[in-house]
Amino acid sequence: MNCRAALAAFLASDAAKGWRELSVFEAGAQAERACAAVDAEREAGHVVAPAPERIFAALALTPLDTVSVVILGQDPYPTPGHANGLAFSYVGPPPLPRSLVNIGKELADDLDAVVPAGGDLTPWAKQGVLLLNTALTVREGAAKAGSHLLLGWGAVTDAIIAAVSRERRHVVFILWGNPALAKRGLIDETRHLVLASPHPSPLSARRGFFGSKPFSQTNVWLRQQGASEIHW
Secondary structure, eight states, rough: HHHHHHHHHHHHHHGGGTTSSSSSGSTHHHHHHHHHHHHHHHTTOOOOOOOOTTTTHHHHOGGGGGEEEEEEEEEOOTTTOOOOOTTTTOSSSOOOOHHHHHHHHHHHHTOOOOOOOSSOOOHHHHEEEEESSSSSOOESSTTTTTTTTTHHHHHHHHHHHHHHHSSSSEEEEEESHHHHHGGGGSSSSSSEEEEEESSSTTTTTTGGGOOOHHHHHHHHHHHHTTTTOOOO
């Protein structure tokens, strides 16, 4: 399977309801062009993460009509074997990715909670937390972070964020890092809550990510709106 085949399979699935109505997913539109660029990368010999069948996992696990929280990161983990299509999520043996370790530290401090040893964030996604990156793919390897930010995914994720802002009510948008912060203008802040901070990467976590308390703030907001809290 390649990216274009994965896109076609996703759009044909029940989980794509809501998302496939966006113009970026029409035949020949931005998502298809981004996938063509990804497939060209693979054909040129580059290893691309995540695996094709996981590229649209965030959208498949969290349909548009279920979204109550968006966690927006930069792009998938470039470390071989780490990316699984959900922003910041990891399924595999220790050690966990360092950004995810820092998320766990902030979660423990924020909610005085015991953080699970594993890194699979699928339970969050199934509760309506859209775990989205600004680019859905990346080249695997050292120093490859950000390698697909200009590959065409920007228009796709812009449309996704704008659709959530337009179609959903009282969503919490958690923006981590500069590429995520650049999307803030797509969000109607008269209707939604935006929580913005530096990325949880070890390079920036101590510049304001630690102590930002996004998890408790999210649940306070959702409770105030009469919505279900997230079981972090």
